[in-house]
Amino acid sequence: MREDTSKPNFVRLRAIQISAVLAGGLVFAVAGILMGVFRKPEIATVVLAFAFASAAFGGVFYFVALLLEGSLQKYILRDETVIQGDDVKMVTHTASSGDPVIDKWIGTYAFARNLFGMSVIPILILAGLYFFA
DSSP states (O other), rough: OOOOOEEEEHHHHHHHHHHHHHHHHHHHHHHHHHHHHTTTHHHHHHHHHHHHHHHHHHHHHHHHHHHOOOOGGGEEEEEEEETTTTEEEEEEEEESSSHHHHHHHHHHHHHHHHHHHHHHHHHHHHHHHHHHH
């Protein structure tokens, strides 16, 4: 059972972050090999491999941190989608903890949430184009 403390375990968060970076790098390498990014790089295949790697990093960090360090979730106040001209931004509003180290991890956690959310959507669109176009 997960213990809910007021202060996150920074060593565990660092391990989660390193694991997420390794997972993203591994996904980029495997996707790159399978799509021929390293043999004959094309913009579409590089972008796809990067999107897969981004989704892997964001998903691993967000979901594992949520599972093991759920104390960061209490600092997330709300999310909103902001449309500015042609740009669509996902903005996460967070509360300050008063501790700069915890605030840094809150920022990383919010970044991983947004990265996962914003990288899954293009992958789903590209998959739909691949299968139905």
